Each structure stands twice: as structure tokens, then as C-alpha cells.
Amino acid sequence: MSGLAMPKPDAATLSRRAEIVADLARIVPGEGVVDAVNEMRAFESDGLTAYRQLPLVVVLPETTAQVSKILKYCDERGIRVVPRGSGTSLSGGALPLEDAVLLVMSRFNAILDIDFMNRCVVAQPGVTNLGITRAVEEDGFYYAPDPSSQIACSIGGNVAENSGGVHCLKYGLTANNVLGVEMVLMNGEVVRLGGKHLDAEGYDLLGIMTGSEGLLGVVTEVTVRILRKPETARALLIGFPTSEQGGQCVADIIGAGIIPGGMEMMDRPAIHAAEDFVQAGYPLECEALLIVELDGPGVEVDHLIGLVEAIALRNGSTTCRISTSEEERLRFWAGRKAAFPAVGRISPDYYCMDGTIPRKELPRVLAGMRELSQQYGLRVANVFHAGDGNLHPLILYDANLPGELEKAEAFGADILRLCVKVGGVLTGEHGVGVEKRDLMPEMFSQADLDQQMRVKCAFDPNHLLNPGKVFPQLRRCAELGRMHIHAGKMPFPDIPRF
Numbered sequence: 001m002s003g004l005a006m007p008k009p010d011a012a013t014l015s016r017r018a019e020i021v022a023d024l025a026r027i028v029p030g031e032g033v034v035d036a037v038n039e040m041r042a043f044e045s046d047g048l049t050a051y052r053q054l055p056l057v058v059v060l061p062e063t064t065a066q067v068s069k070i071l072k073y074c075d076e077r078g079i080r081v082v083p084r085g086s087g088t089s090l091s092g093g094a095l096p097l098e099d100a101v102l103l104v105m106s107r108f109n110a111i112l113d114i115d116f117m118n119r120c121v122v123a124q125p126g127v128t129n130l131g132i133t134r135a136v137e138e139d140g141f142y143y144a145p146d147p148s149s150q151i152a153c154s155i156g157g158n159v160a161e162n163s164g165g166v167h168c169l170k171y172g173l174t175a176n177n178v179l180g181v182e183m184v185l186m187n188g189e190v191v192r193l194g195g196k197h198l199d200a201e202g203y204d205l206l207g208i209m210t211g212s213e214g215l216l217g218v219v220t221e222v223t224v225r226i227l228r229k230p231e232t233a234r235a236l237l238i239g240f241p242t243s244e245q246g247g248q249c250v251a252d253i254i255g256a257g258i259i260p261g262g263m264e265m266m267d268r269p270a271i272h273a274a275e276d277f278v279q280a281g282y283p284l285e286c287e288a289l290l291i292v293e294l295d296g297p298g299v300e301v302d303h304l305i306g307l308v309e310a311i312a313l314r315n316g317s318t319t320c321r322i323s324t325s326e327e328e329r330l331r332f333w334a335g336r337k338a339a340f341p342a343v344g345r346i347s348p349d350y351y352c353m354d355g356t357i358p359r360k361e362l363p364r365v366l367a368g369m370r371e372l373s374q375q376y377g378l379r380v381a382n383v384f385h386a387g388d389g390n391l392h393p394l395i396l397y398d399a400n401l402p403g404e405l406e407k408a409e410a411f412g413a414d415i416l417r418l419c420v421k422v423g424g425v426l427t428g429e430h431g432v433g434v435e436k437r438d439l440m441p442e443m444f445s446q447a448d449l450d451q452q453m454r455v456k457c458a459f460d461p462n463h464l465l466n467p468g469k470v471f472p473q474l475r476r477c478a479e480l481g482r483m484h485i486h487a488g489k490m491p492f493p494d495i496p497r498f
């Protein structure tokens, strides 16, 4: 693993491995425990593929009762646990630890209830994001948050990462679409937060749980809101001679009070890579390409198209195509949706970053990124959820060249520092995980971090759930408040910054 220190393996736990495996097999009989090294290889990494680690053992429970028994067992013996959904996290959230049980939730794959009256679906956490839409689409409904990984990622993972996608600009992130969860605490207690009802009194624990990256509890059931499919959806493909003009157009569209169903931008390298890959019909002469989707009743969509076209022209657009059929709309999106693999074809490796900035800072951040690209000697292709100000710079590098991965990581860290500097945040939707863990002090003060860790202590006082993720260093709950940051650096020389 490059430059990343995880918690040291607990020697006692490692030496008790055979006993732990046997005990877990009693809780989850049949094929629920995987301990052969060659079989565990399938779980040694997640979407952040530069990092790999075999777990102590893999366990695949099927029922909440089994999850409860596993966690209680581990809690009583001080054994660490890393929850995992489909393993598509791009920030290393599901990266195993050598001395931790990897709790894989993929066998929780049933839709439990489809309730059109209350416009919600109750699903087990291993159901894929797209699986929810598939279950209701024949009846004219869908689940709005749509990560590009939706064919594979689990709804439990979406809750843990507060995942987003193209349609979150108008319809909100996972946090805005999850109504309730059943979850198991590290001590084995099963609790329910929220439900089909709109809101409940008391602290918003569901809000805390959403985006908690597997550090507070294991989600065993999820209730999500479903929406009626819009009557019409049409997309505009708008080309600009500069990214700055594209960025200004985005700001002006939002400033005019228009909230598109989706608004995505790609820069020249991403446009060319996507066009070569899927032939979506993208204009190749422009520096920035904006895809704006407007949805709703037909008359409203037609009206908004006219407004957006006029705003684009005022910002110097050189091309503007409007989809005239569903097939064409999907073709416009095909290039954007395939942008990551398309970029994968023009470089041996790429490193996908995820920062968020205030929309108006886009030109400044793009200029800063260009400077960094020259400084590091690495190319970058940009794909943005432009409406949300969520950037996905893809840094191109070659892992076979000594030092290139480290260079790409340093470049990525500088991009995130730039995002924070202009008033943005370290992550838009991919989470902190291990990837951005050591950058947390760039964004949060000591008091901020302490308060967040107190929340962790309230759920998992022994810090056994997904340790080494999100927080640069977890202190014992009783010690909180004693740690200080010196000159913006954490006083932990044993944790290299990446």
C-alpha cells in the first residue's frame, strides 16, 4: 500500500484466528464463512484498487439476527469489523484490515416491500441501487439517486457513503431519499431509525447514520422514497470554447432559478475519450461540453429549453443540440456515463478524485488544476456534476513507472486542498475512507474533529467498527480533547500524509 498506515494488527487476534473462524461458522453455518486465502482475494480491495489487504476472515450473514450475533461476539472479544456492500467504494471505505472480520452484506439481497401508497420501497442493504428502480419501473416509478456505479453498488453502501449521481441536483442525495434504516450496533443491539413516516421527534440519528462510512453501525434494512417518472425528459448538448464559459453558464442557469434534472460538464480530454469510446455524437472542437437535462410536464420542459438555450448563447456557446427522441437523449448521456472507462482507455491508470466547490469558483479551480497538472507533469481529464459543484478530476498516470502513483496521489491531495481553499469540501459523494483521511485536518479544526469522534464514541465506544477510516487518528473516548493540531499538521509522525 502506498504511504498509508492502518492500525497495527492485534497479534492476539491473529493467533486466535482458527478459533474465531470456527465460532463465526457456528453463527453463519453453510457457506457463510470464507477463510481460504485464494477465496478471500476477491475481497482484498474495493474501488480504490491501489490498496489491497487480505482480511482476517470473510463472513457473509443472511439475517439481522446473525449480524447481531457476529457483532456482539466481536465486541466482547475486541475483534475489529469492516462492513462491506458491493465493494465499489472509491475512497477505500471497505478496504479490509489484516486483523478484522470483513462483514459482507451481499446476501441481504431481497426487496421486502413495495408500497406505492406511501411511495417507498423497503429493501435489504445488499440490493443494488438499480435493483430498486428495476423493481418499480413497470409501474412508472424510480429511485432518484443514481451513482454511475448503480448497476453494482448496494443500497446499504449508498446509505453509508451518502451517494449521489446525475439526478441529485434536483432530487437530492441519498440523505434526501432515505426514510429509514434498521441497523445493528457494535454491541449487537438492533435499532430502527425513521421509517415510512415523514419525520420523527428526537435527534436526527438517521441523518448521522447516512454518510457514516460504516463507522457507526451495520445497516440491515433500508426504506427509500420512490418517485413517479417525469412525463418528459429532454437533454441539451452545449459546447463552449472555454471551460470558464461553460462554468459561467452553469452558474447562470441555477441563478435564473432553473433546476435541471441533471447538469454535467466534461472538458476536452474527457469529451474526446468518451466520443472515441461510445460515439455519442459529441462536438470535438469545443473545450467544455455541458449536458443539461430538463424534466417534467412537456410544456414546462419546452419552455425551460428555450431559457437554457438563451443563457448558453449569452455565454458564448458554439454548438447546441436538443434531443428530439428518447434514443437521442440516452445517446447524449451514454458518453458521460462511460467517461470513466473511456478515460481508462487513454491511460494505463487513472486516479479519480472527488471534491466539491461553490459553483462560482469553477473557473478558478480549473485554472489551478491546469497549473498543478504542469507542476506534476501529469494529465488530467475532468468530469463534473456541474450543477452540484462536484468535481471528478481523473488524473492520468502509469502505475508501472516508479513513483507515478505517489505523484498522482500528491496531485490529487493538492486538488482537494484547492477545493477547501475556495470554500469547498474534501468529498462530494465518494466519502473520506482511507483516501482522504489524512486530509481531514485541512478542513476541520480540532474541535470539529473531537465532536465528530464523540459521536463515534456514542455508537462504538471501543472503536471496533471500520477503524482506520475517516479519522486521521481515533483517540480513546476518555481521552478526547487532549489531542492538538500543531501548525495545521497532526502530531502523528507514524501516519504518513499521502
Ligand SMILES: Cc1cc2nc3c(=O)[nH]c(=O)nc-3n(C[C@H](O)[C@H](O)[C@H](O)COP(=O)(O)OP(=O)(O)OC[C@H]3O[C@@H](n4cnc5c(N)ncnc54)[C@H](O)[C@@H]3O)c2cc1C
Pocket (backbone or CB within 6 Å): 046, 047, 082, 083, 084, 085, 086, 087, 088, 089, 090, 092, 093, 094, 105, 125, 146, 147, 148, 149, 152, 153, 154, 155, 156, 157, 158, 159, 160, 161, 162, 163, 164, 165, 166, 213, 214, 215, 217, 218, 219, 220, 340, 429, 430, 466
Ligand atoms: C465506476 C464507479 C463509478 C462510481 N460512481 C459514483 C457516483 O456517481 N456517485 C457516487 O456517489 N459514488 C460513485 N461510486 C462510488 C461507490 O459506488 C459508492 O460509494 C457506493 O455507494 C458504494 O456502495 P458499495 O455497496 O459498493 O459499498 P462498499 O464499497 O462495499 O462500502 C462503502 C462503505 O460503506 C460501508 N458499508 C457498506 N455496506 C454497509 C452496510 N450495510 N452497513 C454499514 N456500512 C456499510 C463500508 O464499510 C464502506 O465504508 C462509483 C464507483 C465506481 C467504481
